[in-house]
Amino acid sequence: xxxxxxxxxxxxxxxxxxxxxxxxxxxxxxxxxxxxxxxxxxxxxxxxxxxxxxxxxxxxxxxxxxxxxxxxxxxxxxxxxxxxxxxxxxxxxxxxxxxxxxxxxxxxxxxxxxxxxxxxxxxxxxxxxxxxxxxxxxxxxxxxxxxxxxxxxxxxxxxxxxxxxxxxxxxxxxxxxxxxxxxxxxxxxxxxxxxxxxxxxxxxxxxxxxxxxxxxxxxxxxxxxxxxxxxxxxxxxxxxxxxxxxxxxxxxxxxxxxxxxxxxxxxxxxxxxxxxxxxxxxxxxxxxxxxxxxxxxxxxxxxxxxxxxxxxxxxxxxxxxxxxxxxxxxxxxxxxxxxxxxxxxxxxxxxxxxxxxxxxxxxxxxxxxxxxxxxxxxxxxxxxxxxxxxxxxxxxxxxxxxxxxxxxxxxxxxxxxxxxxxxxxxxxxxxxxxxxxxxxxxxxxxxxxxxxxxxxxxxxxxxxxxxxxxxxxxxxxxxxxxxxxxxxxxxxxxxxxxxxxxxxxxxxxxxxxxxxxxxxxxxxxx
Amino acid sequence: xxxxxxxxxxxxxxxxxxxxxxxxxxxxxxxxxxxxxxxxxxxxxxxxxxxxxxxxxxxxxxxxxxxxxxxxxxxxxxxxxxxxxxxxxxxxxxxxxxxxxxxxxxxxxxxxxxxxxxxxxxxxxxxxxxxxxxxxxxxxxxxxxxxxxxxxxxxxxxxxx
Ligand SMILES: Cc1cc2nc3c(=O)[nH]c(=O)nc-3n(C[C@H](O)[C@H](O)[C@H](O)COP(=O)(O)O)c2cc1C
Ligand code: SF4
Ligand code: SF4
Ligand code: SF4
Ligand code: FES
Numbered sequence: 001x002x003x004x005x006x007x008x009x010x011x012x013x014x015x016x017x018x019x020x021x022x023x024x025x026x027x028x029x030x031x032x033x034x035x036x037x038x039x040x041x042x043x044x045x046x047x048x049x050x051x052x053x054x055x056x057x058x059x060x061x062x063x064x065x066x067x068x069x070x071x072x073x074x075x076x077x078x079x080x081x082x083x084x085x086x087x088x089x090x091x092x093x094x095x096x097x098x099x100x101x102x103x104x105x106x107x108x109x110x111x112x113x114x115x116x117x118x119x120x121x122x123x124x125x126x127x128x129x130x131x132x133x134x135x136x137x138x139x140x141x142x143x144x145x146x147x148x149x150x151x152x153x154x155x156x157x158x159x160x161x162x163x164x165x166x167x168x169x170x171x172x173x174x175x176x177x178x179x180x181x182x183x184x185x186x187x188x189x190x191x192x193x194x195x196x197x198x199x200x201x202x203x204x205x206x207x208x209x210x211x212x213x214x215x216x217x218x219x220x221x222x223x224x225x226x227x228x229x230x231x232x233x234x235x236x237x238x239x240x241x242x243x244x245x246x247x248x249x250x251x252x253x254x255x256x257x258x259x260x261x262x263x264x265x266x267x268x269x270x271x272x273x274x275x276x277x278x279x280x281x282x283x284x285x286x287x288x289x290x291x292x293x294x295x296x297x298x299x300x301x302x303x304x305x306x307x308x309x310x311x312x313x314x315x316x317x318x319x320x321x322x323x324x325x326x327x328x329x330x331x332x333x334x335x336x337x338x339x340x341x342x343x344x345x346x347x348x349x350x351x352x353x354x355x356x357x358x359x360x361x362x363x364x365x366x367x368x369x370x371x372x373x374x375x376x377x378x379x380x381x382x383x384x385x386x387x388x389x390x391x392x393x394x395x396x397x398x399x400x401x402x403x404x405x406x407x408x409x410x411x412x413x414x415x416x417x418x419x420x421x422x423x424x425x426x427x428x429x430x431x432x433x434x435x436x437x438x439x440x441x442x443x444x445x446x447x448x449x450x451x452x453x454x455x456x457x458x459x460x461x462x463x464x465x466x467x468x469x470x471x472x473x474x475x476x477x478x479x480x481x482x483x484x485x486x487x488x489x490x491x492x493x494x495x496x497x498x499x500x501x502x503x504x505x506x507x508x509x510x511x512x513x514x515x516x517x518x519x520x521x522x523x524x525x526x
Numbered sequence: 527x528x529x530x531x532x533x534x535x536x537x538x539x540x541x542x543x544x545x546x547x548x549x550x551x552x553x554x555x556x557x558x559x560x561x562x563x564x565x566x567x568x569x570x571x572x573x574x575x576x577x578x579x580x581x582x583x584x585x586x587x588x589x590x591x592x593x594x595x596x597x598x599x600x601x602x603x604x605x606x607x608x609x610x611x612x613x614x615x616x617x618x619x620x621x622x623x624x625x626x627x628x629x630x631x632x633x634x635x636x637x638x639x640x641x642x643x644x645x646x647x648x649x650x651x652x653x654x655x656x657x658x659x660x661x662x663x664x665x666x667x668x669x670x671x672x673x674x675x676x677x678x679x680x681x682x683x684x685x686x687x
Contacts, residue, residue, distance in 0.1 A: 285658055385596075
């Protein structure tokens, strides 16, 4: 078992040579006392949850310790009462990074106050938002920060057992966590009598099996207990009655990864970053049609413009930036004219989107907003657990309407029908999935109503993306190279060498192959 | 599709699986880990093994079926030797993943969720595999292919034939 002295010893032994090695590698530099990644991409970033990512070796616990790893746990166990830890986290105003932004300290306090023979703490690593990988990176690149955060949480609420529920699609994260748990156990940083204080805490891994709804707290507990992952009616708070009927705290990966830093540097420091109501940073997966895709961690309150343009480099291939989608299937599309909105829980809510877990998908002029709404609805239809009618049936009907609109078969009144259904589904569904499923539809109608109207009334797709509403045609620029005719899978193109070619619209299946190969851009989409 | 689970051929795996069940018997919530292990070891959930789980863990078959059908990672029929997963998550979708899927479907002559007659390939649509910054992504078994273009498909598939 490791002692306080031994922890210091490991740090002192590992750090100097590690820092030297890292500086030699030329990937990192000092910013104040902290080592950070070098380069333009990282200049505007402030990394707390990702501070060790791509810097330390995640399979070596000593490297984690070298940068103050497990010192927050040491401090909590040896210098603070559980109530002090709860107070510190409450004071920091840390809010849940899993989507809802609920204050972590308040949640912990509920479980702390509640007397029970057994309590649990669960790390929600189900990361279901399709287009986001923040939690995956933390789990793979800095697993100990999550373990330490959980142990501190366990001490605070009086729990000796933690579970990490990991998405089945993340085999590497599972491997890294297994290694990290094993190492922490060998050092006695998990297990019995940690630092000789009498505090016991163990962590077990549980895997998901491909059901998005299991990211919802009560569904996740059902799944761990070995049942269908269907959300429970909210008769009790899970902080009082959760896993196996015991008080249970469930926190997101990123939330927990913030905990050690807050305990080390204090609530005041944390609140000095970000905004008053949303302190700290947020990690985003900046993806889609953006020049520099990747993970970014920025102080709350930074504007979308700074994230998408200053860090992300704007839309790819010189195309026109159109929108950014945040919050995944529960979120909304934010149009270009709102690009100066600061990114924090309140500001995004005001413009009908949500912070969500951190997915940020950039869209350009070729992205059709009706199609995107349909894409998210398709996801919700697929992932609805089927327990309640509005979500199970309502999302299906909405999807049908969107589908016919994108096929050019939309009818007068469809927009209103969608708006109506949205209201019903969001106000009468049992869990967050159904309650937020209409959001992508609501926001795209709100900001891009004209695109819906163009599909329905003019039978045209302004983004030129919906297959049923576009046509490929060859213009006079054609030099008769015959390439298009060769790739066409249905032989719809005819023409002689060096003469203008022609597409037979009755045969064309709109696969776009000809468009991609034409050397002189003589094929246009209309 | 007709298939049979050969107990003789899977003898060793079955013994190992029984040991696993034994170790899980007394932990809380043993069903999910057991189903996951079975899926992992046998490539699908053979009826015979579900019956074993039912007996060993004292959980009725009806309940086991209820749970197993809820989660998309469980399958009751064997899949092809090579599993092609096409990511249709948001990041991949806006970068044209749908047309990649269509290309793979047309080259293999099957639809997503099906297996080729020779059992060499099956196609599955995935929801974000966590590599969104290199979208569009496809996976063949554990191999990740980044920024896939339609023209790359023939070559990728050929590697596994
Ligand atoms: C359908 C649905 C899916 C969710 N998926 C996740 C998820 O993958 N990861 C996550 O941390 N929270 C997810 N949540 C939010 C959780 O219910 C819960 O609010 C969160 O884990 C609490 O942790 P936090 O307070 O640290 O954010 C989901 C919620 C819903 C309704
Ligand atoms: S809202 Fe949807 S996912 Fe949630 S419980 Fe109801 S049917 Fe299930
Ligand atoms: S879009 Fe496809 S089917 Fe139509 S003409 Fe071009 S290659 Fe042929
Ligand atoms: S590929 Fe372009 S230039 Fe060549 S024949 Fe077709 S349309 Fe004409
Ligand atoms: S959306 Fe395809 S990897 Fe994330």
